Amino acid sequence: MATLPIRRALLSVSDKTGLVEFARTLAAQGAEILSTGGTAKALRDAGIPVKELSDHTGFPEILDGRVKTLVPGVHGGLLFRRDLPEHVAQVEQHGIAPIDLVCVNLYPFEATVARGASYEDCVENIDIGGPAMIRSAAKNHAHVAVLTEPEQLLEVAKEIAETGGTSLATRKTLAAAAYARTAAYDAAISRWFAQELAQDFPQRLSIPGLLKQTLRYGENPHQQAAFYVDGTHRPGIATAEQVQGKELSYNNLNDTDAAYEAVAEFEEPAIVIVKHANPCGVATAAELNAAWDAALRCDPVSAFGGIIAANRPLTAEAAERITAIFTEVVIAPDADEAARAIFAKKKNLRLLLTGGLPDPGAPGTTFRSVAGGFLAQSRDAGRVAVADLKVVTKRQPTTQEMQDLIFAFRVCKHVKSNAIVYAKGGATVGIGAGQMSRVDSARIAAWKSAEAAKAAGLDTPLAQGSVVASDAFFPFADGLQAAAAAGATAVIQPGGSMRDNEVIAAADEAGLAMVMTGMRHFRH
Structure with missing residues (x-):
């Protein structure tokens, strides 16, 4: 026509x-x-x-x-x-x-x-x-x-x-x-x-999306991809201003979202380092510099080429530390001018500033496609406090152990299942992620703890004297025994296994303190 x-x-x-x-x-x-x-x-x-x-x-x-x-x-x-x-x-x-x-x-x-x-x-x-x-x-x-x-x-x-x-x-x-x-x-x-109307799952569900960015490709070069925003304005990658760096990829966006959601869990200054959507180092401290040092110590090998998230505005000192290794993306609420100038020297590094942090307890819905449709569920906004924990062993956790147990369980929520997290002093010291067997996750986390100690010039594995968190119950005592062998002194886990009594007995035999949360954090 x-x-x-x-x-x-x-x-x-x-x-x-x-x-x-x-x-x-x-x-x-x-x-x-x-x-x-x-x-x-x-x-x-x-x-x-x-x-x-x-x-x-x-x-x-x-x-x-x-x-x-x-x-x-x-x-x-x-x-x-x-x-x-x-x-x-x-x-x-x-x-x-x-x-x-x-x-x-x-x-x-x-x-x-x-x-x-x-x-x-x-x-x-x-x-x-x-x-x-x-x-x-x-x-x-x-x-x-x-x-x-x-x-x-x-x-x-x-x-x-x-x-x-x-x-x-x-x-x-x-x-x-x-x-x-x-x-x-x-x-x-x-x-x-x-x-x-408080209808979490109405009879018909439509998902609005506005194209924010067409991506070069998806998870792999033969896949096409795009980034859409849904209008909920949750602080994070959808609200972020990219101050500098190369175009963000599908994997960059996925990993950066995982890192920022994890770092928002903590009230204290915190750093999360993510690789392939899994945290490989998490730490809290009185200030970001100390948090960075502790997070990097957990797994300096995996941190290379990773995603860094901070829950405080970035300073020049933090920027100097972060840019000392190769990093793909840095995301934070803000950065001062001195920090921006330091990042600018790494022209390919993507710096994202969001203006705020997501609320880890806020309601929301997550989606996953399946053949012929999609699954919808409420966001995992679950959190536990000391008052929610049930001590099930003869030994009570110490005050420091209890603080580390809460910290480790929060990290566990953001690690792919089966997840095991060793932590000490408000920092992860070993992470085992995505294994088919929970005991394998415990052993891998312990091995990584030993490797990190070697990299730091230490004779003792970092997990020695740590606490350990499991995202779901121990189906057998072997996972807990592996954690005890790695040097863990206290355990946090949801409980609910048919063999809870066997696991509790194994903890008592090893002299461990153990608490149960009644809340599971599977992440697939």
Whole structure:
């Protein structure tokens, strides 16, 4: 189909970015511009001729503006097929003029919800007329162009100026974007209603997503990938400003998210080092420098080329330490100018600053695709405190052991199952992740502890005198016995095994203190 000229356009936007320039292009082509409210005022103030929509349709705005575009003069002008004589006859009979282009962006419902507005304000920001016009124009894209995003205006204006109208290919692309926009808008409204009604898993679930970045590839070069944001504004990779560095990859984003969610678990200054979505070093301290030193000591080999997360603004001293090894990504709430200058010397290092930390206890939903669908579950926001723990052995943990047990169990929550974490003095000293057997995870963590000690020039494995955390119960005593052999003195685990009594007896025999949480932290 040939390029179609724009003889009449309807413009009604809340985001007026690029509006005046776009309207000038239309006016230069001789198009009549219909508008209303703030959009009409903005155009008149810019000296662009505008016809009030109510004057065009002959129907006034009613119900406080709730009804102004839901009239035959608008939707008849959008939906009629110019190639069907019977349609042409009908619109002529009823005095309906064609509308060749619609530019609409919707009431800011998502932003209204994000700022914590009242129920009534959220309802009033549910757009009805806008989605109706968008869908009408998109359905009839053979004859009508529909613009729904401010960034579309420049390209479409350029095409209109150069060709005198819009091509079918452009209108198809715009129509696809229009339906995607209304689908995401409806999904956001649906999600809000479900939250208001405390429906964790409604009968129908739609997930809104806005493309933030097309990625070079996925986990592997033969896979395609993209990064979408869902509008929840959870601080982290979705809110981060990339200050410097190469383009982020799929694996970078996945690992960085894992690191930042983990570091947010701690109230004290903390550093988390992640490799392949697993922490390989975690530490808390009175200040970031000490936390970095302790986190790196746990596994300096795996830390090479890793992801670093901090839960405090980065200083020059922390930046000097971090840049002393090869690092892919650093993420933190902020960084001072001196720290930024140090990072800038490593031009490929990606520095992400988020402006805040995610709340580890906040509700939310996580998703995983499966064949033919996806799994949805509430985010693992579970945490345990000393008061939640049940001591099941003859020996009680010491105060320091209890502090380390809580720390180790928080780390365990972010390690792939089966997970074993040795910790001492607020730092990990051995991590075993992702093994099919829990006893293997305990042995691997102990081996890594011994290797880290050698790297630090120490004669004694780091796990000597540590505590150990298990993300799930010990099905047999062998895992606990492996931890005792590694030098652990206290154990934290969920409990609930048929053989709990055997495990408790083994702990008593080894002189260990053991507490049970009643909470499991599987992570697959």
